[in-house]
Amino acid sequence: MQWINFLHFYQPANTDYYIIKEALDKSYWRLVRLMEEHPNLRMTWNVSGCLLERLYDAQEFNFLERLAALIKNGQIELTGTAAYHGLLPLLPREEVVRQIEANLKIVKKTLGIKIKPAGFFLPEMAYSPKVAEVIKSLGYEWIIIDEVATEVKPCSFLVKDKISGLKVVLRNRKLSQTYPPTQILKSKSASGQDFMITATDAELYGLRHQDQTAEMEKVGKLKDLKTLTISEAIKELEKGESFVIDSLKLSPCSWDSTRTDIENGEPFKLWKDKNNVIHRDLWRLANLALSLDELFAKDINYEWYRWHLVRGVASCTFWWASEYDFSNVFGPYAWNPDIIERGLEDMIRAVRSLNDKKSKKYKLEAEDYYLKIKKNIWQRHWNKHWQN
Known part of the structure; x- marks a missing residue:
């Protein structure tokens, strides 16, 4: 079985620090320690610039240094994003570009690394063709959005946006709305999907869900589980001689949009x-x-x-x-x-x-x-x- 797990780390820039500290203690540290203890694990993370700023200002340097080390050794692939988590399809183009560029500067300041991410995370996975074109123009290669963006079924998890030309990774909503480690442990001995792609908030792993039986840690020990970053998975798929990437026109949507919202012209309801x-x-x-x-x-x-x-x-x-x-x-x-x-x-x-x-x-x-x-x-x- 292969698992691509995308995690979104975010707390509002104007929230009280005790809220950030709770997420740090219950979820963020747990995930960093998990990766350190299981060097075979690979994931793609988005850590919003506004969260990095707050952690830096609070002198959480130990956490930031260990996060940076995981990025440097290739266990974690970091995406680009908008630094202050604006809903990009509803913001002016100038603001979109400004927040994307600000995020790269914050990463360099707080983590001490200069990155050129291949992938981009849209806050709330809020996709629109116009925003996708902006992201493509800034040099990004792929985005991750919810599978509700297309009605084409069955559909590969990797498609091409017909408008922008970006590669698009489609998350499995049903699996992503569970606690994914539970599904991994259930599926490892069952017939069915040998390939899983999930995308959730990082806070699910401890803050929102108490994993009392340490299922995530059990997943880290599975010898028959292969984990990949999103960029690694894309490269692996593209190596296959029979793989053809479909070019699709995608609907504006978020990771919580319904088809009814989209059909009613309110994808960001x-x-x-x-x-x-x-x-x-x-x-x-x-x-x-x-x-x-x-x-x-x-x-x-x-x-x-x-x-x-x-x-x-x-x-x-x-x-x-x-x-x-x-x-x-x-x-x-x-x-x-x-x-x-x-x-x-x-x-x-x-x-x-x-x-x-x-x-x-x-x-x-x-x-x-x-x-x-x-x-x-x-x-x-x-x-x-x-x-x-």
């Missing part, structure tokens, strides 16, 4: 639901704040504007307003007024921080959105979610 007034007004404020970048690039407080902006438009600000229940896939109920409000505060502070007198009219418009959103968040919370 968890972040931008046309029937969710909080989403609507958050995006009005976000788009206003984003539009000021070029206008006030020479403002004396521009760096503070940027500091707050990237934190405010992170995908979490919108996701936590979606009111969707993820408890059946090791996740929470997606409603948290404090997290929504934290993103909202960063958005308004981005606009408030500008010093130029010409920004006054934008400030007043932003304040109107801000007050409206704040009122709606808490009215919805007390009326619908509190003690219910």
